[in-house]
Amino acid sequence: MQRMCRMLALCLAAVFIFGLAACDQKPEQKPAAQSAQPAAETKAAPAPAAEKKLKIGFVYVSPVGDAGYSYAHHMGYKAVAALPGVEASYVESVAEGADSERVITNMARKDFDLIFSTSFGFMDPSLKVAKEFSNVKIMHCSGFKTAPNMSNYFGRMYQARYLTGMIAGLMTKKNIIGYVAAFPIPEVIRGINAFTLGARSVNPQAQVRVVWTKTWYDPALEKDAAVSLLDVGADVLTQHQDSPAPQEAAQQRGAYCIGYNSDMSSFAPKANLTSAVWNWAPFYVKTVEEVRNGVWKGGQAIWEGMDKGVVDIAPYGAAVPEDVKAKVEAKRAELKAGKDDIFVGPIKDQSGKERIAAGQKAPDADLLGMTWFVEGIVGTTE
Secondary structure: OHHHHHHHHHHHHHHHHHHHHHHHOOOOOOOOOOOOOOOOOOOOOOOOOOOOOEEEEEEOOOOOOOOOHHHHHHHHHHHHHOOOOEEEEEEOOOOOOHHHHHHHHHHHHOOOOEEEEOOHHHHHHHHHHHHHOOOOEEEEEOOOOOEOOEEEEEEOHHHHHHHHHHHHHHHOOOOEEEEEEOOOOHHHHHHHHHHHHHHHHHOOOOEEEEEEOOOOOOHHHHHHHHHHHHHOOOOEEEEEOOOOHHHHHHHHOOOEEEEEEOOOHHHOOOOEEEEEEEOOHHHHHHHHHHHHOOOOOOOOEEEEOHHHOOEEEOOOOOOOOHHHHHHHHHHHHHHHOOOOOOOEEOEEEOOOOEEEOEOOEOOHHHHHOOOOOEOOEEOOOO
């Protein structure tokens, strides 16, 4: 009996001690109950999308380093490339015809917003691409065809030609002036006519002899043409060509010369009288901004002159006397003020036939399609 009581006491003591130990333990830490709806995830605000850059392309018929036609356009390209939000590129020395179509098409396929095709022979290829890629805007220089997404543009270079003709007419001693010309198309014929009208306005005895090279850019051929004119007595040369080769030929033979496209005086500093020059930068910048602002229009024919600053003459050479400068500057002021009476009649052609009646001004359509030479020119339009 005592033994049983002792065993019961031991069991009770064990239970008591176990209970104390259990009471001394801290309760288990349980996680707080989670809400049925997860907490909203915090995200950074998305960065504003970068504004899409305008892709602008230029296509040139000759090298940009030729100091001539493509060089002048390239100066405008540089002004465009410097604009914010613009990605500009160019391809130079592109042959007219199939090659130009390939280059323009390649730009269109790369989603260019605006393409400037800068030579007359790019006209039909530009039109074909415009019809195939209606989302691309095309500006074609010196042509006459348009489409809903294609306009043409040019400058009234004949105004600057008239002024350089005045200088040539006043500076020639032999009354024989040579003109090295590229192709017998209206653009070139119109310039030759204006030059001749300017020369004969101050010197009715002046004669302008024309030699065609049938190329825009071939320095060797241009120089040969210039030499052939010097050989027949020309003492002043001018040109509708892209290289300064005729300028160099004139200086080598002791004749005067008048450049084209850009100031070519550095190539013949002793001989150069001035140059008929382009200034495309303001026009190109304005056109790009029109596209950016959504106000550009296709189907337009744009033809700006000296009053808009697209064309002008370069600084006079050291050989030009003050009295010659004064006469030319008086006419230049009229043209810059918008008074353009260059092709106001009476004007006769080579055969003596009256083409523009007295007091009448030739409409732009006639000037843009001009295929005949005025009186005073020796040469053919072929």
